[in-house]
Amino acid sequence: MIGKGLESLIPKKEQNKEASREPAKDFIFWIEIDKIKPNPLQPRKEFDEQELSSLSESIKKYGLLQPIIANKVEMRTPSGGMVAEYQIIAGERRWRASKKAGLRQIPVIIKERSNQEKLEMALIENVQRKDLNAVDKAKAFERLRSEFGLLDREIAQMVGASREAVVNTLRILSLSEEIKNALRGEKISEGHARALLGVKDERERKNLFDEILKNNYSVREVEKKAKSNKSIKIDKTIINKEFLEKKLKELFGYNRIKLEKKRDKIQFVADFESEEEIKGWIKKIMHR
Numbered sequence: 205m206i207g208k209g210l211e212s213l214i215p216k217k218e219q220n221k222e223a224s225r226e227p228a229k230d231f232i233f234w235i236e237i238d239k240i241k242p243n244p245l246q247p248r249k250e251f252d253e254q255e256l257s258s259l260s261e262s263i264k265k266y267g268l269l270q271p272i273i274a275n276k277v278e279m280r281t282p283s284g285g286m287v288a289e290y291q292i293i294a295g296e297r298r299w300r301a302s303k304k305a306g307l308r309q310i311p312v313i314i315k316e317r318s319n320q321e322k323l324e325m326a327l328i329e330n331v332q333r334k335d336l337n338a339v340d341k342a343k344a345f346e347r348l349r350s351e352f353g354l355l356d357r358e359i360a361q362m363v364g365a366s367r368e369a370v371v372n373t374l375r376i377l378s379l380s381e382e383i384k385n386a387l388r389g390e391k392i393s394e395g396h397a398r399a400l401l402g403v404k405d406e407r408e409r410k411n412l413f414d415e416i417l418k419n420n421y422s423v424r425e426v427e428k429k430a431k432s433n434k435s436i437k438i439d440k441t442i443i444n445k446e447f448l449e450k451k452l453k454e455l456f457g458y459n460r461i462k463l464e465k466k467r468d469k470i471q472f473v474a475d476f477e478s479e480e481e482i483k484g485w486i487k488k489i490m491h492r
Contacts, residue, residue: 232271234309235290240274240299243292250337250388251300259301268302270295271311290314338394339384342376349374375401383413392416395423402430458485 272295278286292299293315302310336344348354348362356374360367376384376397383400386392396416403409412429415421421429452472453461460475476482 232311232313235274235312237299237303237307237310239288240272240290240292240310240312242296242299250340251297256297256301256304259297260304263298263301263305263307268298268307268310270298271313272296272299273313273315275316276314337388337390338373338376338397339388342373345370345374346377372398380406380410383409386413386417393423396421396426399423399426399430402427456485457488 273293274290274295275293277289277291279289281287290312299310345359348359349356354362356370357367360370363370373394376387376394379387379397379400383392383397387394387397392413400409400413400416403412412426415429416426449461449463452463453459456474458474462473462475464471464473474485476485
């Protein structure tokens with residue numbers, strides 16, 4: 205059912221007739237686009253300008269086919285009067301493209317929603333379209349958890365994901381700003397970011413991150429390197445495993461040496477293909 209705006213609602217008599225026939229339908233109002241404002245709780249912070257331009261051209265040609273959803277907010281003016289503003293709950297991308305297309309009014313469904321509901325609806329809209337970057341998604345999850353007290357499993361149910369997926373997404377917030385910015389800018393994927401989380405030492409993680417950008421590593425390659433480059437703690441000193449193995453190979457003059465961490469112990473492993481090879485290696489060490 206379409207109205208011309210909140211200021212000129214359908215007459216009550218007609219409203220009652222329509223409501224009795226179609227009680228479940230939402231009213232659609234044509235609202236001046238300048239009275240509509242972005243959702244301050246919108247988890248998505250960046251919008252692709254090329255996509256907006258493409259959508260804007262479509263709107264110019266066919267109009268805005270799907271109404272946005274907004275929440276009415278009344279504010280007091282300096283003179284003491286009241287003015288209405290409409291905060292977007294879902295459809296900010298369509299609103300931005302409509303402004304770009306030069307529309308003066310757009311169709312809006314008015315919904316009264318709490319801050320938590322506004323955040324949830326904006327988050328769900330973006331997640332369902334699969335274009336919300338992992339950092340902004342993690343921040344939205346964290347806000348639902350810290351501000352509104354939602355449990356990880358409740359967030360998972362809300363967005364149609366597993367609890368493990370929600371926990372893994374939240375872990376992304378512990379990465380450095382440089383890595384998070386690269387994730388936002390699609391220089392690395394969420395898979396790369398999760399693999400980097402496996403490297404606990406910040407310096408090692410930064411080095412591996414630089415290698416990803418330089419060599420265009422796949423997620424699988426990063427996972428392998430993250431596993432092999434783990435640090436070893438000896439007497440409160442953190443040593444890069446790869447570096448330590450290299451030094452041991454130089455010291456013992458043998459290349460098939462590796463260190464393995466088993467629970468609280470560190471094992472020194474040297475692989476030999478035969479007894480003769482072992483004897484030759486021992487003889488070489490003994491005569492140094």
